[in-house]
Amino acid sequence: MEPTKTHVSHDATHDAHHEASFLTKYIFSSDHKVIGIQYAMCGLLFLLFGFGLIMAMRWQIAKPGESIPIIGSLLQSLLGSEVAKGGVMSPALYNTFGAMHGTIMVFMGIVPLAFAGFGNYVVPLQIGAPDMAFPRLNMASFWVFFLGAVVMFASFFIPGGAAQAGWTSYSPLASVVPTDGQVYWLVGMVMLITSSLLGAVNFIATIIQLRAPGMTWMKLPFFVWAQFVTAFLLLLAFPPLEAAGVMQLMDKLAGTSFFLPTGLFVAGQPTDISGGGSPLLWQHLFWFLGHPEVYVLILPAIGIVTEVTANATRRPIWGYKVMVGALFVLGFLSFIVWAHHMYLTGMGTKVATFFQTTTMIISIPSVVLLTCLFMSLWRGSIRFTAASLFALSFLPMFGIGGLTGLPLGFNFTDIHLHDTYYVIAHFHYVIAPGTIFGLFAGIYYWYPKMTGRKMSEFWGRVHFWCSLVFMNLVFFPMFKQGMDGLSRRMSDGGATYAGQDGVLGLAPSTLATNLDIAYAAWGLALAQVPFIINFFWSIRHGEKVTSDNPWNSTTLEWQTPTPPPHGNFVGELHVNHGPYEYSHPDHPQTDYLPQNAPAHPAPDVTRQPHKV
Amino acid sequence: MEIPYTSKDRPDTGLYNGKVGIWLFLASEVMLFGALFSAYVLLRVGSDPGTWSLGLMNKWVGAFNTLILIASSVTIVLAWVSLKLKDFAKYRFWQWTTIVFAAMFLVVKWSYEWPAKFTHYDVTFKSNEAAERAFSGAARVAGITNFTDTLKSSWQNRFDPRKQDFDKVELKDKPLDGHIVGYIDEAGHEHSVGAVLNIPFWSHAFIWRTTTLAKKKVKSLILAPSHDIWHAPHAAAPGVVRVAEAHPSAHGASHPAHTVTIPREDIQRLSSFEPKHSTFFATYYTLTGLHALHVLGGIIVMLYHLLPCNHRLWLRDPDRFAGRIEATGLFWHFVDLVWIFLFPILYLL
Structure with a gap:
């Protein structure tokens, strides 16, 4: 086997003669690694911002009508005293923050970070490609995304504020709320969708066309498979929402009635519309995207967790081929489960039965993936690092999120749980301690490749344990609140219904939990401080890596110089091994066999021993 | 740095990058127009009596537009064939013919069909x-x-x-x-x-x-x-x-x-007969408008391929340039195909 070389300097770069200016190198770059980092930084920033929105909302839920400390006066001066008088969050502002929290977290936080960020940086490296198949398209994709984000953020400051109709933007509500924020939302969404489409085309073409010699399909790291299926979901599920967005824009701007029914009254007044539209049509088109979107959020994280788990356990992934199969089944089924979000719309019991059946079937491939990952831990000598701790905790957290989804997938239990805090707890377990923990694992894991330094292990563990505890303290009580009947989207956290009799009444203990959750949410925010400091501090002051492959990993991204130069790989590359050949019995010298190691390593006594 | 397979086929897939890219893009376009066609079906089936304005369209104008789009699909193939035969002058001729046909389509739509509807009123009592x-x-x-x-x-x-x-x-x-x-x-x-x-x-x-x-x-x-x-x-x-x-x-x-x-x-x-008039016209303008934007986009791309920089690309890497024209042609066939669905559902049925 070839000894691992260290290329910390750039002198081996082919393009050294072609000195790019700062602007073309770091801002308008067509290098997949720079674009990946641009996406990831934007994604992280937007995640933090979206988290900030919900923290203000949690204050309003816990202490309705009280002035928000610290940022209350800031909100009043930024957004006007109409919506934040005396620093108190008005119901309209609560709706705005709620709608934008969902939109920002899903479309501008996790998709850019998980799919576009990690995907751009890691996928070409892992398949041994010099760049993406269409580098300039890649740059266009980022800048369209960026413009879409600018439009979204600009909408906070227009008269009336940003969109208020939830991240789902159900019509007719979305069409009649008295703000142009919805128009901004739609225009922003069309841009974000266009960006995703360009990205998806690029990813799929890259994975099909630019695999290095010898990189056959079944030698692809699982992360690449996950991104491949994710790209197909984006490619095929997003356009119907784009169509729906265009139609809702027509409703807003041209006065059409695609989603507005005949005889619609708004605030007691008949509307000047032709009618004849269908509110249900919006919901179908939205959830046709909305459900595959859930898998767009989760699959890249599962991919990262797989990479980190294999590396941490020093064992091949158990059932790699089964996992790839499960991924495709999952991707296909995700297109035919969407109406389980719509059981209460009156679409009919036969339709509901169909979607209930497919929803139960889709849990099978999810369980297959999770089971394979659990089995991979069996008898592994697990190395607990910050990255692997996040990856390992993903498994039970995603498990809780998945299992609590079953009662929502059944028509009859969903009637009780629909639109309660139970739903919030369910999908946040999937996406917050699920996906986001997976993404943290990826950041700690690939950080040395991007910067040449490791993040602090100690502060990484502090970040992990505090996040794990507070995540659960935030979301677990919501299951109970939801089962007690606390409805979501109430700006006073249900105070209106306190102590009332009948089905709408809420017990005082249910409402008191709101304050506990708020404390936990602020604790969770504090838990991110070590991460943020660690992230920036380590760029210059982190522990320097002494090898291009500090985790002794098998996959190709670790076979490049650190950080990889423009064009990535130095010299010829041929892939001879599967993605997870850890602790290979025929290769006792080291416990890992890089994918590009020679096919039949002859016993080599002169080889330098590796530190393990 | 050189991206592989930009002009030559990758041996195991038999495709060059641009062809994979354009087919994937068309797949997403199918979903885009598929969603709009689904919306058409759902809205039409659910419409009340006397609200779905059939039979208003001038089907002969629509038929004329259908014919010139089909003709333009033929001419863009001829443009590509000319490149394969290494005849750049002929390519130019057929590319310009395609653009002229496409422009005729838009002229009929935007200077006759749409404005005629905007001056045509109806009154209920x-x-x-x-x-x-x-x-x-x-x-x-x-x-x-x-x-x-x-x-x-x-x-x-x-x-x-x-x-x-x-x-x-x-x-x-x-x-x-x-x-x-x-x-x-x-x-x-x-x-x-x-x-x-x-x-x-x-x-x-x-x-x-x-x-x-x-x-x-x-x-x-x-x-x-x-x-x-x-x-x-x-x-x-x-x-x-x-x-x-x-x-x-x-x-x-x-x-x-x-x-x-x-x-x-x-x-x-x-x-x-504006978009606001009824769900039928809302659908009509949205579908034909989105389609017309695709036609316009096609025209812009085809004009770009006639610029001098692309002639230089042709001289440097003829396969790569022919590949771009092939990809444009695939897109153009798709735009034509969408119209072949739009014509019956809006003009005839």
Whole structure:
């Protein structure tokens, strides 16, 4: 086997003669690694911002009508005293923050970070490609995304504020709320969708066309498979929402009635519309995207967790081929489960039965993936690092999120749980301690490749344990609140219904939990401080890596110089091994066999021993 | 750094990058238009009797547009074949032919079809009595004694090819359609509705109704019932009506013999055939508009491929340039195919 070389300097770069200016190198770059980092930084920033929105909302839920400390006066001066008088969050502002929290977290936080960020940086490296198949398209994709984000953020400051109709933007509500924020939302969404489409085309073409010699399909790291299926979901599920967005824009701007029914009254007044539209049509088109979107959020994280788990356990992934199969089944089924979000719309019991059946079937491939990952831990000598701790905790957290989804997938239990805090707890377990923990694992894991330094292990563990505890303290009580009947989207956290009799009444203990959750949410925010400091501090002051492959990993991204130069790989590359050949019995010298190691390593006594 | 397989096929997949990319892009386009076609089906199936305006389209104009798009699909293949035969001059010729066809399609759509609809109004009434007065007037200018049969056949032609809903819709909700050729203001003076700024007939579609009509100076409307839909022998021909709109004093369309005066208080709803008119027109404009934007995008890409920088690319790497034309051709066939679906569902069915 070839000894691992260290290329910390750039002198081996082919393009050294072609000195790019700062602007073309770091801002308008067509290098997949720079674009990946641009996406990831934007994604992280937007995640933090979206988290900030919900923290203000949690204050309003816990202490309705009280002035928000610290940022209350800031909100009043930024957004006007109409919506934040005396620093108190008005119901309209609560709706705005709620709608934008969902939109920002899903479309501008996790998709850019998980799919576009990690995907751009890691996928070409892992398949041994010099760049993406269409580098300039890649740059266009980022800048369209960026413009879409600018439009979204600009909408906070227009008269009336940003969109208020939830991240789902159900019509007719979305069409009649008295703000142009919805128009901004739609225009922003069309841009974000266009960006995703360009990205998806690029990813799929890259994975099909630019695999290095010898990189056959079944030698692809699982992360690449996950991104491949994710790209197909984006490619095929997003356009119907784009169509729906265009139609809702027509409703807003041209006065059409695609989603507005005949005889619609708004605030007691008949509307000047032709009618004849269908509110249900919006919901179908939205959830046709909305459900595959859930898998767009989760699959890249599962991919990262797989990479980190294999590396941490020093064992091949158990059932790699089964996992790839499960991924495709999952991707296909995700297109035919969407109406389980719509059981209460009156679409009919036969339709509901169909979607209930497919929803139960889709849990099978999810369980297959999770089971394979659990089995991979069996008898592994697990190395607990910050990255692997996040990856390992993903498994039970995603498990809780998945299992609590079953009662929502059944028509009859969903009637009780629909639109309660139970739903919030369910999908946040999937996406917050699920996906986001997976993404943290990826950041700690690939950080040395991007910067040449490791993040602090100690502060990484502090970040992990505090996040794990507070995540659960935030979301677990919501299951109970939801089962007690606390409805979501109430700006006073249900105070209106306190102590009332009948089905709408809420017990005082249910409402008191709101304050506990708020404390936990602020604790969770504090838990991110070590991460943020660690992230920036380590760029210059982190522990320097002494090898291009500090985790002794098998996959190709670790076979490049650190950080990889423009064009990535130095010299010829041929892939001879599967993605997870850890602790290979025929290769006792080291416990890992890089994918590009020679096919039949002859016993080599002169080889330098590796530190393990 | 060189990206592999930009012009040559990858041996194991048999494809170059651009071809994979364009097919993936087309897959997403199929989903985009698929969603819109699904919306069309759902809205049409769920529409109330007398709201889905079939039979309004000029199918011969649509057929003409279909033919030139199909022709342009042939010519872009010829452009690509010329490149494969290493004949750049011929490529230029066929590429320009394709662009001319595509431009003709857009000219027909944007300077004739859409504006014609924007000047074509229909009126529904506050009461059956008011409707009866207006329809009797329309029958009188058409030279028929009883409007019922004419109304029934034209209404069924437009809304109800299966002839089962006529009695389900009240007379006041049945539209009388035509062109507005004048109005009477509150002082009782008659005005004509003509071209604004000397721009012919579609100018008033955009300007007149947002100024005069919106400011509520109108007491009564003077309407020339449409010959296209109101199948009556003596109504003013559409050409005459349009000339009258542009030059009110020149022809006799605003003459009482050809027009009906409808008091404002009789009108329940006045709308031209604009997107807001009905879900049918909303669908029509959205689908044809999105399709037309694709045609426009195709024209821009084809013009780009005629720029000198692309001739240099041709000289440097002919395979790569031919690949780009092939990808453009695939996109163009898709745009053509979408129209082949749009034509029947909007013009014929």
